Amino acid sequence: MTIGAEERSAEMQTLPSEEHGRYPGGAGDELANVTAGEEPFQEKPEDLLATVLDRPNMRLAYDRVMRNKGAPGVDGLTVGELKAYLKVHWPAHKDALLKGNYQPQPVRKVEIPKPGGGKRQLGIPTVLDRLIQQALHQVLSPVFEPEFSDHSYGFRPGRNAGLAVRQARDYVEAGYRWVIDLDLEKFFDRVDHDILMSKLANLIEDKRLLKLIRRFLEVEMMANGQRVTRDRGMPQGGPLSPLLSNILLDSLDKELERRGHSFCRYADDCNIYVSSQKAGESLLTDITEFLSKELKLQVNADKSAVAKPWERKFLGYSFTRHKESRVKIAAQSVSRFKDKIREMTTRHCSRSINETIHVMTPVLRGWISYFRLTKVKGVLEELDGWIRRKLRCLLWRQWKRVYTRARNLMKAGLTEERAWWSATNQRGAWWNAGASHMNQAFRKGWFDKMGLVSLLECHRQFQC
Secondary structure, eight states, X not given: OOOHXXXXXXXXXXXXXXXXXXXXXXXXXXXXXXXXXXXXXOOOGGGHHHHHTSHHHHHHHHHHHHHHOOOOOTTOOOXXXXXXXXXXXXXXXXXXHHHTOOOOOOEEEEEEEOTTSSEEEEEEOOHHHHHHHHHHHHHHHXXXXXXXXXXXXXXXTTOOHHHHHHHHHHHHHTTOOEEEEXXXXXXXXXXXXXXXXXXXXXXXXXXXXXXXXXXXXHOOEEETTXXXXXXXXXXXXXXXXXXXXXXXXXXXXXXXHHTTOEEEEETTEEEEEESOHHHHHHHHHHHHXXXXXXXXXXXXXXTOEEEOGGGSOBTTEEXXXXXXXXXXXXXXXHHHHHHHHHHHHHTTTTSOHHHHHHHXXXXXXXXXXXXXXXXXXXXXXXXXXXXXXXXXXXXXXXXOSHHHHHHHHHHTTOOHHHHHHHHTSOOOHHHHHHSHHHHHHSOXXXXXXXXXXXXXXXXXXXXX
8 A cells, every 4th residue: 555555545635515515416304414434224135236326325425426536537527527417417327227237437547656666557437437336335345344354454444554554563572573575466457357256246146236346347448549458457546446355355364364374464465474484485385376276366476575574564664673673664665755855855946945845744744644653763853854954955956146145144144254155165955955054044943934844743743
């Protein structure tokens, strides 16, 4: 998430209006108590498709799709248009689903940059297919959830990245001073359909439902007007993909448990903690062979490693090398965060300081919310100072002319002599942003009044 997990958790979700949250065609009062946190569906395995299409389940799926918003698929149908579409077309689609004739539409290919470079390939289903996948997820999750390992933390109810990081820290404190940082190469693109379907069939007897899931797996991908057939892989972007990934990788969890190892897995990000480098190297070889033979998955040898925990990152975090190891923000995460702030303060230098701070606020709050577990606070204080310097740099660039700079410095409280001396120093914007005249003119209190979020102060609030 890893969209690193921090990237995964940063996906925007907007709450729907009361009107948009209603099930198309209306719903009776008997459905009023069905909430996102409940899993009320308990049917026989052979009746699962009927349960999927049952009115309470479909209403819940509709509400979740509306909440999550999302871009349209290849048909161009938006989330806001879904209600009207279903009023007309849902009976025909439901009939096709029950008869086993429903064919999902191609997914729309989208590429997004990966934090470590390169691009991640997403497949965006149509809104209708997202609705059906969400309904499937709600019924399948209670079936498979009891079978999952306690060492699995990704995309599961009551579990999150924070719990995984805490468990990893406990392993380090318990004396496991070596970690196998396991990276699966293009996991979602390499999923073997037959292997995944066989694992689904272990607990699902409904042949129509299994057939529908396979069709979602095999659906074509639309890119630049061309349809691309797929005989393996699982498109990222649909509601069903996270659950299916856990079903497949549960085999890895079970194998590690059988061997008695201490590990944490979040989606396809897995760290295994061992006592020595030799044990780690031996296990990495064994697990690489297991994944290749049993799941037809490939370990990325360039990105996987046996190392000290503080030399690697896990879900954006790392650890100190103290005997009582502390959680800290990984250097790579800090670097990516700085890149984001640079983009906001450099590429959009025409924005006013007010506008820039307004745009930055949700980014700052979301970032520190994810990294609230850090116990090393010095980096937060340094980042606060660096952000203020970037904003002073933005001001200096925007002022451009000597007269404008001198006038604004005098307005901020500097003497006329010092203001003119500072404005004519012919130094660059970054130097001036860190110089005494700009620090005196625009202190922390000034930024506080402008509404700039302090990472350090937010972190302190989280600890209360």
